Amino acid sequence: MSHVPQIRIPATYMRGGTSKGVFFRLQDLPPAAQTPGPARDALLLRVIGSPDPYAKQIDGMGGATSSTSKTVIVAPASKPGHDIDYLFGQVSIDSAFVDWSGNCGNLSAAVGSFAISNGLVDAGRIPRDGIATVRIWQANIGKTIIAHVPITNGEVQETGDFELDGVTFPAAEVQLEFLDPAADEGDGGGAMFPTGNLVDELEVPGIGTFKATLINAGIPTIFVNAADIGYTGTELQGAINSDPAALARFETIRAYGAVRMGLIEHIDQAAGRQHTPKVAFVAAPASYTASSGKPVKAEDVDLLVRALSMGKLHHAMMGTAAVAIGTAAAIPGTLVNLAAGGGARSAVRFGHPSGTLRVGAEASGEGGQWTVTKAIMSRSARVLMEGWVRVPGDSF
Structure with a gap:
C-alpha cells in the first residue's frame, strides 16, 4: 500500500x-x-x-x-x-x-x-x-x-x-x-453596546438573571460581576477549570449573551462560534497570590478580572479582552468601570490569574453615545x- x-x-x-x-x-x-x-x-x-x-x-x-x-x-x-x-x-x-x-x-x-x-x-x-x-x-x-x-x-x-x-x-x-x-465589522451587533445599554439584565435559564455589560471592543465580551455568579475575582485556573459544572455554566452564560448581543440567533449556534464572544467576571480590588507565587496587593490594582477563552479560564488575559476591559473601564457606568471605583479614567491596571496588566483607552461620550478612538497596551x-x-x- x-x-x-x-x-x-x-x-x-x-x-x-x-x-x-x-x-x-x-x-x-x-x-x-x-x-x-x-x-x-x-x-x-x-x-x-x-x-x-x-x-x-x-x-x-x-x-x-x-x-x-x-x-x-x-x-x-x-x-x-x-x-x-x-x-x-x-x-x-x-x-x-x-x-x-x-x-x-x-x-x-x-x-x-x-x-x-x-x-x-x-x-x-x-x-x-x-x-x-x-x-x-x-x-x-x-x-x-x-x-x-x-x-x-x-x-x-x-x-x-x-x-x-x-x-x-x-x-x-x-x-x-x-x-x-x-463596533467591529465582523462582529454582528455593530455598535459598541449592541443592546444600547451600559448594563443589561441578562436572563440565563437554569442559572439566573444578573447584571451584564455587553460590549463590542477589541473582541465581543460579556462582563458580569464575580459575586453575582458565586466568585470573588481572585480565582486561579484550577478553581474553574477543574470544575466541569462551572465550565458548563459559563458556556451557557456565553451562549445566551451571544444571542443578546446579536452575534448568533440561537444558543445552539454558540458551539460554532467558540472564539467569540468572551465571558469575563469582575470584582473590586483584593489581594491574592498569582499562579507564579507572586503576591498581588489590592492597592496595586484598580479591579480584578478573570476571563474564559475556548471554554477554559485563561491563565493570564487575552489581549483583545484587555482592550475590552480598558474600553469598558473608560466609560462611567459599565460593570468594569464600577468595579474599578467608577468615574472617568483613561487607563486601568487589573489583576488576572498570572499578575497584573495595564491598558489605556481614549473614550468620549455625547448624548449617551460613546466612542473610543484607540486602546493602548504593551506586550512582547x-x-x-x-x-x-x-x-x-x-x-x-
Whole structure:
C-alpha cells in the first residue's frame, strides 16, 4: 500500500504576549490553502494537531490550550495606508473547527515583527536603530492595529527587560495601538453596546438573571460581576477549570449573551462560534497570590478580572479582552468601570490569574453615545523556531 509523503511549508513558531502560534506568509501556503475554505482549515488543523480526542495535540504544533492552539497568516496589505494584512485562526482542540470570528490581541504583538523579518514591510520604513511603525490591517474584524517594533542594527530586537505577567522571561517591549476598537465589522451587533445599554439584565435559564455589560471592543465580551455568579475575582485556573459544572455554566452564560448581543440567533449556534464572544467576571480590588507565587496587593490594582477563552479560564488575559476591559473601564457606568471605583479614567491596571496588566483607552461620550478612538497596551514577542512545518500531503 502506498502512502502520500509529507510536504513542508515555510513557517515560524512565535510567542506573542501570553500566546504562541504558527505564523505563515500567505504566499508560502499551498495554492489550495491560499484562499479561505475547507482546504485552508484542514491544513491548519493538521499543522496544529486537531481534532484530538485526547486533547493533547501530540501530533502537531499546538499546546492543547486556547493560548497555544493558534495560527496566523500574514500577507501584503490589501488596504491603502497599511503595510500588511493579518488573519488569525483559532484552532479547536477536540473538534475539526477553525474559528475566524475574532482577533488574537496577544499574537498581534508578534505580527509586526514577523512581517519585518519576512520582508513584508518596505525596507525604507525600517530604521537602522529605533522604532519601526507597522500598520496592520486586522482582516478578521476589519480594524487597524499599529505596532511599534524596536529595531537594532536594522533587525527586529527581541531581547530586553520588559516583563509581562504570564510570560516567564523578559523581552523587548512592543507597544500596540488598537484604533477605533469598538463596533467591529465582523462582529454582528455593530455598535459598541449592541443592546444600547451600559448594563443589561441578562436572563440565563437554569442559572439566573444578573447584571451584564455587553460590549463590542477589541473582541465581543460579556462582563458580569464575580459575586453575582458565586466568585470573588481572585480565582486561579484550577478553581474553574477543574470544575466541569462551572465550565458548563459559563458556556451557557456565553451562549445566551451571544444571542443578546446579536452575534448568533440561537444558543445552539454558540458551539460554532467558540472564539467569540468572551465571558469575563469582575470584582473590586483584593489581594491574592498569582499562579507564579507572586503576591498581588489590592492597592496595586484598580479591579480584578478573570476571563474564559475556548471554554477554559485563561491563565493570564487575552489581549483583545484587555482592550475590552480598558474600553469598558473608560466609560462611567459599565460593570468594569464600577468595579474599578467608577468615574472617568483613561487607563486601568487589573489583576488576572498570572499578575497584573495595564491598558489605556481614549473614550468620549455625547448624548449617551460613546466612542473610543484607540486602546493602548504593551506586550512582547519572540521567535521560538523557524524553518518548515511538515504535514501529510493528503491532509488538506
